């Protein structure tokens with residue numbers, strides 16, 4: 001069945017991979033990418049699909065309800081996959097209110113518009129993309145399952161937890177059909193170089209210090225971004241309505257070990273003597289309230305829907321490094337700020 005699918009946050013890291021996957025795979029769908037292009041939104045991520053006849057871009061802020069209503073009306077939106085958010089934990093520590101505005105109020109605005117525009121709620125799905133950080137922090141043992149109680153520890157995770165609660169409340173109270181997924185750390189092309197992996201790749205390339213928070217002992221569970229996009233596609237089409245699914249890489253790494261792996265691989269790729277890049281490692285003040293460990297039990301999506309990560313970590317990291325080295329213009333445009341001109345130069349007078 002054809003759909004007019006609204007994807008929010010499609011100019012960001014994960015959203016851009018999802019938009020590309022869906023535009024190319026579902027030619028009979030209209031894919032409408034709604035994004036207000038914050039510092040994290042980059043339309044250069046979508047060059048591969050910007051000419052496609054089933055792809056539409058709307059520069060709209062989630063806080064602008066009238067504009068959200070216009071987009072629903074003009075495109076006759078049938079379903080939503082909601083990714084737009086403030087996503088960086090460090091920024092949430094310095095400016096929590098920005099996270100309340102977009103992640104909480106923005107999500108409630110979108111829920112309200114969907115609820116008011118969809119007269120037959122049974123025919124529509126609101127898919128909310130969330131994070132494993134809502135579950136809090138693990139010590140050495142155990143995994144986050146779909147039954148783990150919420151215990152968010154940072155302003156970012158508190159705002160995402162609040163948005164998840166609102167989504168469930170709209171199902172319980174109004175009968176909106178929803179699905180929520182909580183995913184672990186993503187890595188891959190198009191990630192803004194404020195996050196650990198692209199920041200280190202960029203700094204190694206430029207012989208700059210690699211800031212490791214605290215002792216580098218914190219553990220994250222890493223997933224290649226395209227595998228996350230594949231999981232969203234699968235759950236959107238085949239997941240059970242009203243359910244939660246955890247998505248993860250079965251792939252835990254201490255931060256310091258990732259940084260050392262990046263150093264080793266980049267020494268090889270840049271023909272530098274072994275050990276050159278490790279000298280850039282610099283231990284810095286720890287992140288306030290730094291969660292120790294995240295680890296997802298992704299057996300529900302594996303057993304019920306047959307999803308598994310397709311890439312081994314070392315292969316994914318290698319592909320990621322190659323992408324950043326081959327796309328120096330992308331990185332230079334991001335660091336210089338030029339990427340923010342892309343919309344006015346390519347879209348405004350369409």
Ligand code: NAD
Nearest residue numbers: 009011012013014036037038040041061062084085087186
């Ligand atoms: P990102 O920061 O790269 O992209 C976010 C996008 O949302 C940007 O394009 C930005 O312009 C847009 N946006 C922000 N505020 C907006 C607003 N008020 N109105 C309209 N658009 C707005 O984020 P990401 O890393 O791609 O994450 C996408 C989603 O996935 C988020 O909801 C995040 O919480 C979740 N998530 C991320 C990860 C990860 O490792 N990156 C893991 C699990 C879940």
Ligand code: DAU
Nearest residue numbers: 087088089131132133184185194195196211212213218255
């Ligand atoms: O778990 C899912 C979450 O993963 C997503 O919901 C978030 O949107 C995403 O940003 C990510 O959060 P993290 O805080 O885990 O990602 P980040 O890349 O910022 O940091 C990864 C780890 O590396 C974390 O333990 C902090 C550490 N770190 C990070 C940076 C930027 C450093 O040691 N040095 C750094 O410079």
